Amino acid sequence: MKSYGKVTAGLVVAWFIFALSASALHWFRNDAQRVGLAVAAAALIPLVIFAVWFGASEPFRRFALSLNPRILTFAQTWRLLGIVFVVLEARHLLPAVFALPAGYGDIFIGATAWLVAWKLATPHHRASFIVWQLLGTLDLVTAVSLGTTARLIDVGGPTMLPMTVLPLSLVPTFLVPLFFIFHAISIAQARKWAATSVRGSHVLNTGTGLAI
Numbered sequence: 650m651k652s653y654g655k656v657t658a659g660l661v662v663a664w665f666i667f668a669l670s671a672s673a674l675h676w677f678r679n680d681a682q683r684v685g686l687a688v689a690a691a692a693l694i695p696l697v698i699f700a701v702w703f704g705a706s707e708p709f710r711r712f713a714l715s716l717n718p719r720i721l722t723f724a725q726t727w728r729l730l731g732i733v734f735v736v737l738e739a740r741h742l743l744p745a746v747f748a749l750p751a752g753y754g755d756i757f758i759g760a761t762a763w764l765v766a767w768k769l770a771t772p773h774h775r776a777s778f779i780v781w782q783l784l785g786t787l788d789l790v791t792a793v794s795l796g797t798t799a800r801l802i803d804v805g806g807p808t809m810l811p812m813t814v815l816p817l818s819l820v821p822t823f824l825v826p827l828f829f830i831f832h833a834i835s836i837a838q839a840r841k842w843a844a845t846s847v848r849g850s851h852v853l854n855t856g857t858g859l860a861i
Contacts, residue, residue: 653712664695665823672818679813685797688813691822692793699830703837718770718778718838721831725762725785728828730820731755737811744806747795754788770835772842779839786832789825796821 668691671677677687702709734752737743761781769778795802799809811817 653709657712661827665819668819668823669815672815672822675814677813677818677822679808679810685809685813685821688818688821689793689797692826695826696829699826699833703833713834714838714841716834716838718835719766721835722762722766722770722782724831725828726759727824728755728762728785729759731759733817738807741807742811744799744803744809746803746806747792747799747809750795751788751792754791758785758788775839775842779836782832782836782839786829786836789829789832793821793825 671691677685677691679685679687703713704710731752731754734743734748734755738745738748738752758781765778765781768774769781771778796809796812812821
């Protein structure tokens with residue numbers, strides 16, 4: 650488990666350095682204002698790698714599922730930064746079709762993350778915990794979808810250029826996929842809670858029957 654922790658931490662650091670360096674070199678800058686394929690690729694590639702690794706490697710899957718769901722959930726508090734999108738939209742620097750759904754969605758998830766981590770990250774509140782995680786995932790999917798197609802939807806409005814240069818370029822190329830992975834792990838953990846609860850109830854019922 651410790652080795653996987655070190656490897657994973659190293660990969661996350663390397664991923665951040667790549668996103669930062671690529672942004673500094675303007676690899677994601679979209680002056681032409683076409684569909685943001687470079688940003689979309691940077692967001693999707695880490696997710697594909699995680700999904701393949703999680704699905705193919707039992708040891709890595711055990712490591713991921715051993716992470717503290719409260720910490721993974723509380724980390725979503727950073728999404729309060731979505732207020733930046735709303736402010737930039739008000740100043741006509743980001744298109745409303747992207748900034749308002751993504752911004753308010755992130756604000757909601759960020760503002761409630763601490764409460765969910767504190768109260769709902771337990772088997773007793775499994776359903777509510779999963780619903781919140783799914784809402785957070787939907788917010789991310791919506792933000793990426795609208796962000797990459799905003800110029801096609803709102804041709805004459807503000808551009809997505811601020812999201813393709815530092816510091817905001819780190820949001821879609823690093824933070825969004827990272828938060829998506831946190832959601833995926835948390836949901837997988839909650840599904841395991843259900844299996845554990847069922848086995849526990851079966852053992853309890855069997856024990857009660859024997860006692861009778």
